[in-house]
Amino acid sequence: DALPIFLGLFVGAVRSNLEIPAPVAKFLSLYLLMALGFKGGQALSSTGITGEAIKVILIGLVLALAMPALGFAVLRSRINPFDAAAISATYGSVSAVTFIAATQFVADRGDEAGGYLTVALVLMESPAIIMAVLLATWTRARLQSEAPTEAGMVTAGVGGAQASGAATTAIEPNPMPIKAILHEAFTDGAHLLLIGSLVVGAVSGPAGGETMAPFVDGIFKGLLAFFLLEMGLLVARQLREVRDVGPFLVGFGIVMPLIGAAMAFTLGSIAGLAVGDLAMLAVLAASGSYIVVPAVVRYAIPEARPSRYFTMALAVTFPFNIVIGIPLYYAVAQQLGA
Numbered sequence: 001d002a003l004p005i006f007l008g009l010f011v012g013a014v015r016s017n018l019e020i021p022a023p024v025a026k027f028l029s030l031y032l033l034m035a036l037g038f039k040g041g042q043a044l045s046s047t048g049i050t051g052e053a054i055k056v057i058l059i060g061l062v063l064a065l066a067m068p069a070l071g072f073a074v075l076r077s078r079i080n081p082f083d084a085a086a087i088s089a090t091y092g093s094v095s096a097v098t099f100i101a102a103t104q105f106v107a108d109r110g111d112e113a114g115g116y117l118t119v120a121l122v123l124m125e126s127p128a129i130i131m132a133v134l135l136a137t138w139t140r141a142r143l144q145s146e147a148p149t150e151a152g153m154v155t156a157g158v159g160g161a162q163a164s165g166a167a168t169t170a171i172e173p174n175p176m177p178i179k180a181i182l183h184e185a186f187t188d189g190a191h192l193l194l195i196g197s198l199v200v201g202a203v204s205g206p207a208g209g210e211t212m213a214p215f216v217d218g219i220f221k222g223l224l225a226f227f228l229l230e231m232g233l234l235v236a237r238q239l240r241e242v243r244d245v246g247p248f249l250v251g252f253g254i255v256m257p258l259i260g261a262a263m264a265f266t267l268g269s270i271a272g273l274a275v276g277d278l279a280m281l282a283v284l285a286a287s288g289s290y291i292v293v294p295a296v297v298r299y300a301i302p303e304a305r306p307s308r309y310f311t312m313a314l315a316v317t318f319p320f321n322i323v324i325g326i327p328l329y330y331a332v333a334q335q336l337g338a
Helices: 005-011 022-047 050-075 081-092 098-107 117-124 127-146 149-162 180-189 189-218 220-244 246-270 275-286 291-298 307-334
Strands: none
Touching: 005 220, 005 307, 022 189, 050 081, 050 098, 050 117, 050 127, 050 246, 050 275, 050 291, 081 117, 081 127, 081 246, 081 291, 081 307, 098 220, 098 307, 117 189, 117 275, 127 149, 127 220, 149 220, 149 291, 180 291, 189 246, 220 307, 246 307, 291 307
């Protein structure tokens, strides 16, 4: 399942001129989100909101709040607090691409998860962003009250690091208002497409599923492989920025997913979840967002360096989860699942 990633990494490492046009890559991303949402809606249509669904969704929300709090507690004493808040948001949120790849991996082994996991994916997207913004706001207030000049030095220092880092576009010196942040978090296009497809799948029922089967099932694996090739190329390009991350943060990008998965296994085992649900819940807890969160945090926490939180999620955690994490989480779920 990870072979397209390896191919993309190899092609990118040798500096080949192979490139997936941006509109094609965007179409693949939108297609996968729509297919995932539709199939999740179809599953919900056939089973309804069961006790299992409620348990999974509640655990997902607990994890979405606990992960950024834990990440910030670990990072704040080692790195700039604004970077800590941004990275915490990244690892408190979820990766739809990792979820899609894991969904196919688990289904191929006969332990397909319930459609309500897609609902959990949607609900776990935004709480970490909001929590990280609150942490960053608290940090600004604390710095200004304790030492106004120190706060200015921190902001200026981070701004200088951004200018010399991987950010490609100038960033406004002032953070977005909380109202604008909430709007961005809940109305992101990918987020809305996933929700809309979920609703369409649930409402259309068996007739809609039969009509859409050639599109959401027949070509799904092929387009997923093509998209993972593009992700491999993107990871290869982003690996050049790892030098700005450092050994501690690289280790954090590997250990934090394992901690998230362990928390999901603990709560999911107590709740008596089935193998497929437990494996996918662990994948959600272990993934890190590199699409929605960076897009919002870049303006919500301008003091943070994108070359850190974006690179960690994309160049460290994403390939780790695709190559090692997903098979590992599934193997553990087989031992613990009901």
